[in-house]
Amino acid sequence: MSEAVAHDDHHDHKPTGIGRWLFSTNHKDIGTMYLVFSLIMFFVGGAMAMVIRAELFQPGLQFVDPQFFNSMTTVHALVMIFGALMPAGVGLANWMIPMMIGAPDMAMPRMNNMSFWILPFAFTLLLLTFFMPGGAPAGGWTMYPPLVLQLGDGFPFLIFAVHFLGVSSIMGAINIIATVFNMRAPGMTFMRLPLFVWTWIITAFLLIASMPVLAGAVTMLLTDKYFGTAFFNAAGGGDPVLFQHIFWFFGHPEVYILVLPSFGIISQVIPTFSRKPLFGYASMVYATASIAFLSFFVWAHHMFTVGMPLTGELFFMYATMSIAVPTGVKIFNWMATMWKGSMTFETPMLFSIGVLFMFSIGGFSGLMMGITPVDFQYHDTYFIVAHFHYVIVPGIIYGVFAGVYYWLPKWTGVMYDEKLGKLHFWLSTISVNVLFFPMHFIGLAGMPRRIPDYNTIFTGWNQIISIGGFAFGLSQLILVWVVIKCARGQGEKATDQVWESAHGLEWTLSSPPPFHSFTTPPQVTDATAHS
Amino acid sequence: MTDNHDQTNAANKDLAAKNKRLGIILGLVAASFYIGFILAFAK
């Protein structure tokens, strides 16, 4: 027995110095690195958004030249999607999945290290393009040819960065699938998995199916530019529209890759603060799986105006509408969970309710754009910018915030500052709506996206939007403050369960959890399972 | 105690092999999607 204890002590010994991070194979440390990287990228991408909003504060050209403006919109999107959102999801998965299923670590810890360290490398490649002849990518994050082929020396750097990002997320996805399939504690059956784990398995399969398609598309761009192929070159018998089909065959599943983990998080948070089990657990799992499956059949709703046969337009219109059904099931279940619950409104719950309201606003404008004939008006205007920022910012990012506030006391062992958390929520929520809601109006009135200058009739709303943007950006500093306070251990000591009504294996561990947790797997029963 | 230890080691080896097998299968699926997509459009 004493030997066993000594053995455990030995295992809980943390490596020290820079090597702890460089060579880390520990899911908690790697999760932390992913989250910190994501936060840094959130501010890098945010700085670019501030440049965009400064330039658009007035019509005419004020601060930057149009080429640089276009680089700002393009790289803002790439940094936010691949640098901030996806790593945030993977970081939370790394931290939480092993603790939620009672596993000692991820299935392939060394690959886990590699998946992470590829990211800073890939973003160095991408951001270096700012200093190259021809500048950074400026043809939009969608990289449509032939425009993207006009990029200068930065082109191969863009392509290789995207390849590396793809490799990193595929490795991450493989790791998550292997972890959940092979490492669950005894008694942790699939239908007992916490929903965050479920949404991540489904996301991981989406990643494996869709990232190779993106990689294929950009490989074809590379060979078109340098090796004389003509995949997308009409003069050589190719077709530029083919790229759009391939890109969006990746692109639409990608938006669900981003949002499903957030759905998973709020499915953990809402029951805790409603003091009721999640309503309709099984239907939640099936709805998530159907959303993922359907997401492969709607891609051409991004291309209604490109000139498809009528049957194609109709097919993609109806397919797009059909996703509203499983999405509706999920929204219904979250509301039914809150129904007659003893609700309290701590910061994680506020952000989750924010997701419910504001993701739905984005979902509705998505449905509007899914209607083929009217999308001819909305396409490539600020209306679509409003749509995807609603689903992404108060949809996905709020979900991540909810998760961070929910689990921060578990990670650090101290409660975050609830006053600051609430301040962060309310300032963000007011400013995010000032920022994105008026984009619907100027979009419907005809203001195109991705332009540095605009007709003077749009000035008023643009100024309001920019003010909302700066306010939103500043509000995020509160989050940094909250996180730093917790990381330094300033705050009330957190209990193991942290939240009065939190259920699941992760809450049976100490706060903060030991460096190596569940080295002997726990036995899971219906009573200890999450649902 | 020693027996127990050997058993966990054997179980760990088993698990590592299982993880590796699944990893390789999924990796091959991803790689073949990648190659397949490019070949499908190469003429």
Ligand code: HEM
């Ligand atoms: C509720 C279901 C949704 C529907 C029906 C929907 C529908 C659409 C449609 C039709 C477009 C194309 C608009 C156009 O180009 O004219 C679009 C664009 C977009 N959507 Fe959604 N959407 C939904 C959810 C989401 C979610 C959850 C996300 C993100 C997580 C998202 C992110 C985007 C993005 C990024 C674009 C713009 C792509 C670009 O052109 O740069 N959408 N959406």
Ligand SMILES: [Cu+2]
């Ligand atoms: Cu889409």
